[in-house]
Amino acid sequence: PGHDGNIAMNRIKRCAASPIAASNSSRKRPERHWFGPSAFVLGCLLAFSAEAQWQKTGGSQGGPVNSLALDSSGTLYAASGSGGVHKSSDLGLNWSYSNGNLPCQCFFGLSTTASGAVLAVTDKSIWRSDDGGASWSASDAGISLRNAERLSSTVRVAGAQWALGGVVWRSTDEGRNWVRTGTSDSFSSLIADSTGRLYGSNPLGVTLTST
Numbered sequence: 001p002g003h004d005g006n007i008a009m010n011r012i013k014r015c016a017a018s019p020i021a022a023s024n025s026s027r028k029r030p031e032r033h034w035f036g037p038s039a040f041v042l043g044c045l046l047a048f049s050a051e052a053q054w055q056k057t058g059g060s061q062g063g064p065v066n067s068l069a070l071d072s073s074g075t076l077y078a079a080s081g082s083g084g085v086h087k088s089s090d091l092g093l094n095w096s097y098s099n100g101n102l103p104c105q106c107f108f109g110l111s112t113t114a115s116g117a118v119l120a121v122t123d124k125s126i127w128r129s130d131d132g133g134a135s136w137s138a139s140d141a142g143i144s145l146r147n148a149e150r151l152s153s154t155v156r157v158a159g160a161q162w163a164l165g166g167v168v169w170r171s172t173d174e175g176r177n178w179v180r181t182g183t184s185d186s187f188s189s190l191i192a193d194s195t196g197r198l199y200g201s202n203p204l205g206v207t208l209t210s211t
Contacts, residue, residue: 057092067153069110069118075132077118079107085120087133098133109153111161113174119161123150126163128175142178143169158192168200 067079076088077098084099085107099105102120109121118129119139128139145151149166154175156162163169164187169178187200187207200207 057088057095066108067110067121069112071112071116071118073116077110077112077133079110079120081106085110085118085133098129100129100133100135102127102136108151109155109164111154111156113156113161115174117174119154119175121151121154121163123152123165126151126154126175126178139175140178141176142180144180152188155190157190158196158198162190164188164190164200 064081065078066081069077069079071077074089074091076092078086078088078095080086082105084097084102084105086095087098088095104122107120107122109119111119113119116130118133120127120129120136124145125138126140126143127136129136143151143163145166151163151165151169153164154161155164159172161171161175163171163178166186168181168187168190170181171178187202189201190198192198197208
């Protein structure tokens with residue numbers, strides 16, 4: 001039995017020294033890498049850095065900006081809380097005053113019409129400019145505010161202009177004349193879906209309106 005055992009051991013040694021065995025032993029097993037939380041955070045940061053970033057523009061001046069509007073030519077308008085209306089024709093890099101003959105400097109909302117006119121909203125009135133802010137005229141025919149009602153913004157949605165505040169006002173002639181709608185909700189914004197249904201938002205949530 002001892003002789004047979006020595007023969008078996010010699011065979012094992014020869015197999016281990018053979019080229020085939022050496023080739024098999026040289027094959028490396030696939031390395032497994034385990035990534036901890038730090039690597040996950042790094043991946044998230046890299047993904048975030050690939051997204052578009054925000055950068056500050058050159059203005060506008062004159063207090064906090066309450067509203068922005070863009071006309072069909074690409075001109076950007078800004079309504080400030082104490083500096084009136086400003087406009088920029090180079091994507092916000094430079095701004096100029098567009099107050100014209102406006103009677104006040106505090107505006108809460110801006111919107112543009114389909115023809116390119118600009119509407120600016122104070123808490124009590126709406127002003128319109130058809131020449132890029134060089135001159136303005138009152139454009140609030142039909143609006144009669146009751147008690148503590150105030151205007152806060154204006155938007156162009158679903159083929160009409162809307163003035164928002166304590167109630168919702170609608171104009172179908174680009175802001176020249178307005179009618180009070182049936183809703184008594186106070187909305188800060190208004191959008192429409194592809195079917196024309198309107199949604200209004202306020203601190204209490206989002207409402208599907210029937211205006």
